[in-house]
Amino acid sequence: MFRCIVFLLISAEIISSQFASTAEVCTKIKANTCNECIQSGPHCSWCKKVNFTKAGESDSVRCDTTEKLLSLGCDGTDIVDPISRIVLQDNQPLNDQAQLTPKSLRLQLRPGQTGEFEVKFRRAEGYPVDLYYLMDLSYSMFDDLQNVKNLGNQLLEALNRITKSAQIGFGSFVDKTVLPFVSTHPEQLRHPCTDKNVECQPPFSFKHILNLTGEGKKFRDAVGMQKISGNLDSPEGGLDAMMQVAVCGDKIGWRNVTRLLVYATDDGFHIAGDGKLAAILTPNDGVCHLEDNIYKLSNQLDYPSVGQLAQKLSENNIQVVFAVTSNMVKTYQDLSNLIPKSVVGTLSKDSSNVVQLITDAYQNLSSEVIMDHGITPDFLDILYDSNCSSGDNTVNDVRGYCSNVKINEEITFKVKVTAKKCLPNQSFSIRALGFTDTVRVSVITACECSCEDAPIPNACNSQGRIVCGICSCNNGRLGKNCECAAGSRTSQELEQNCKKDNTSAVCSGAGECICGQCICHINDDPNKKIFGTHCECDNWNCEMFDGKLCAGEGTCDCGVCRCRPGFDGTACQCKTTKESCMKNGVICSGRGTCECNKCNCKGGYIAPDCKSCPGCPSPCPRFGPCVECHIKHEGKNPGNCTNICPGAQVQKVEQVTEEPICREKDVDNCWMRYYIYEEDGLDKYSIRYTLQRECPEPPNVGKIVGFTIGGVIGIGLLCLIIWKLITEVKDRNEYQRFEKERQKVKWDKGDNPIFQTATTTVKNPNFEEDGE
Missing domain, CATH: 3.40.50.410 (von Willebrand factor, type A domain)
Known part of the structure; x- marks a missing residue:
């Protein structure tokens, strides 16, 4: 457990140190002047110290983080590092007529750096x-x-x-x-x-x-x-x-x-x-x-x-x-x-x-205050931190917002403005939506260096002057030390000759452009060299194989391995022979290509010789119709089966003994037996079959009908007997229950004591006549 904790702590320190070291990074590929340097990123500084670079070094060395330049020997007074500045121009106090302050200010922004200022708002009483x-x-x-x-x-x-x-x-x-x-x-x-x-x-x-x-x-x-x-x-x-x-x-x-x-x-x-x-x-x-x-x-x-x-x-x-x-x-x-x-x-x-x-x-x-700045250029980011009296504060929001603001209550918004790149002079207005007061903000991006260089006698071959530590040549002179005569070409045209294309660095960052030609840097290791028209090539940046440059079987030439005879491949890792791929005079069984003396198989076939295909479907069902055709046309015209047997050589044998044996049914429901051998090449087969088939015996219709009728009659009689038994049992149970009920009767069976006969009897005379 202790080891785990120590490991986590060490890892956290490493990660934090990495973040700290990468927090300030200066990308300086194209920075050969002070202006280009400070435009490269917010953490780039320029060293204007004269003779700061060594022989053969590009002036881009002068551009780096302040910490790096100090470590390279540049004095702090020689480092040019513009920072963002804020100048308040109209900062009148808040009153019943002015609900927002300041009224105007100017921002000088270094691209990538954030300028911060505060805006105060007070809700006036009785505003029109x-x-x-x-x-x-x-x-x-x-x-x-x-x-x-x-x-x-x-x-x-x-x-x-x-x-x-x-x-x-x-x-x-x-x-x-x-x-x-x-x-x-x-x-x-x-x-x-x-x-x-x-x-x-x-x-x-x-x-x-x-x-x-x-x-x-x-x-x-x-x-x-x-x-x-x-x-x-x-x-x-x-x-x-x-x-x-x-x-x-x-x-x-x-x-x-x-x-x-x-x-x-x-x-x-x-x-x-x-x-x-x-x-x-x-x-x-x-x-x-x-x-x-x-x-x-x-x-x-x-x-x-x-x-x-x-x-x-x-x-x-x-x-x-x-x-x-x-x-x-x-x-x-x-x-x-x-x-x-x-x-x-x-x-x-x-x-x-x-x-x-x-x-x-x-x-x-x-009572709702929303600070907004309207539409601004895409490369200008504006965020707000809201400091509300209600406590509902927000940070880094695209708008400032406070609610439940009371009359004469003062609230503060921190405005953070960042220019992503150099921009022409800009301006925008910040205002509280629904209120008339505005804050006018002018933005100037600091993209040019302001250097005060002391004059140096005979500097720049007496053909220019020192500006921010490097030579600014007179008309007609070019070069790092104004050593070149311009002729009809400008400094930019000469420098363009030292670039491989418009987006690349001068001499690929590995040489110095002198009068329009690249002089490549000399490496401390005599076995390593930089070469090429634009110093774009070297002899060590090639593909490695098995821990060796060009597998030890070739030389590196401008990023490409030049292989010795007998070797091939991007890293010379392949032998040109095809011995391991060859079998019976056929390469990879005709189902692949030989690469680096190894078979690269097609369509699911596997190395080393592309013979087997575990994932492929069995060919038995595919050639069932083919075998059936040959059996039925035996001795007649087997040539009619050619169209349904593509790529197959079919042969009749007395008995099939090879394994595995294919068993498929034909249209007569009979089992056929045949053997398929896959030859070299794709879709090439040899088929051996026998005329013998295993056919099922035909059914006995008389027995089937007799058994069916007997079964139906037997089942009917059985159902009738079961029904009769159930009915008999049910009737007997009902009769026994009736007898028990009758025995329980307790009333008197004599005359009803309250019954009285009729006092008068009337006879219908018509009825009597009909009766007679």
Whole structure:
């Protein structure tokens, strides 16, 4: 037990040391300049020390982890290692006007490194609110419209109790005015309601009726002029209307304050794709199409998707309150789960509770804080750590989230930004959904080195200057020390000559490019050498066999084994002779190939000579028809059997003695006996058969019929006797029981003492005459 514990501890230390050693890795295959180095990975540093590399070494040696460079003799002051930095630009304190801080900052990010900063939020008291009431005016909402007509002042009074400034607007929707959503019959278009006594307006998709206003009377007057309408199917075109309310901000009158959209309905909604039912195939474009306050392209554009609508609501900072009847709560809760900063409330049948519903929903939405940054480039990762007063903290989430945030309560979010690669200057905004304040973040990726090199006399052959420890040559000069005349070629073109292809390293990382030619490194071991135009070859990286390079039977040439005569194979592991495969002058019995002096058998046949096939089916049933044909055509025309005996040499013998013997039945139900020998090659057989067959004797029909009739009669008599015996026993038992019952009778058998004779007797005279 002690040994096991020690082993586990040692293993854990080894694993942890391995993780520690691999935690910081610098991949530097193509890093020959400081800029290329720091772009190779977040743990790559550059040594700008002059003369740091040895003769024949590439400048890529200067690129490695800081720890490795220090171990190679580079001074700490000569190591270039940019780090991520954060600069706050506008960090004003939180107050009733500023709920989010800082207002702006700049991030300088090293690719692969994470920059972290904090964002603070405080929910202000009495923040202004804009509320847009979007109502379903299909016929089933008739009672609700009557109550909403009196809501103007009540809604504003309720909002003004919780905010300093409130505005209210109104719009309505039905559905697309095409079949199968709305009847296009002229009479139905004029009066779509089922009750002809109800005042009804023609159907429409979406109407914007009242701009956001602070006057409750205007709301009451505008809604008071509205009439109910109607359509054919149950789902409504509410998503069309919500999209227009979200994207038509100028026409709706949204202010830069908290924006609430109250969506009141008693039914479901159409989604993207439903427009195909009316041959509307163009996807919704998410653009405002209000003309004269009416959605004009309803019958040309499909319904928006839920994701598209959620994006537009978020972009325009709109929070949604779904005020729906009880039968629709589950449907809209599922929709609310897909739309951030939305809530569902149960609307009474006549909408009488809508004021309280909106008030409660506003409190719920305002107490929920969701930090989001919108859409950013794919190579920029943003995560949040939420520090909530309620204790429901989250770490490394794609959004920051805190619930039950009270008024004047301050909460903190840690934002972690990582650039995966060098990017052009970027910017994005972080905001709390449903609130107007934003944090503007500018991102600059640190992908260039800033080196201050002291001038060195006669450096770079007096044809350049030292930049970050290496030569930056004058025009017309090239090379590591500016030793080459460029001529008509650039430094990049000369370096390209030293690359095997665009993706490989200079001189395959095993040599130095001097004036466009690779000078391969010299190995300490004289038996090992690097060669090739691009130093891509060596004489030791070849396949091993039996622990020996090229099996000891060849030489390694640029990754390929060159075998001596008499040997073959990728590692010279095979002899070219075929002695072990040969038998009776045939290689592998004609059922395989000889590889490395061993048979590689086909079709289930096994080594060493491919003679046997344990997994193959027996050939006996296959050649049964063939043998039967030869037996029946014996002495006549056996040539007719050739087609059913493919690949077989058939011979008649007096007696079959070889084993194993095949026994198969023919059409006469007789047993045939024959022997099959598999010759060399595939599907080649020799068959020996005998004319003798074992046939069963024919049945005696007379005996069978006699035994059958006798059996039927015997069984019938036996059944009759059994039935008679059972009946007799049953009758005797019944009689004995009757006798016992009779003997137990105790009543008197004399006259009944209470019996009296009749006092008067009347005779029918007609009866007497008939009797005479």
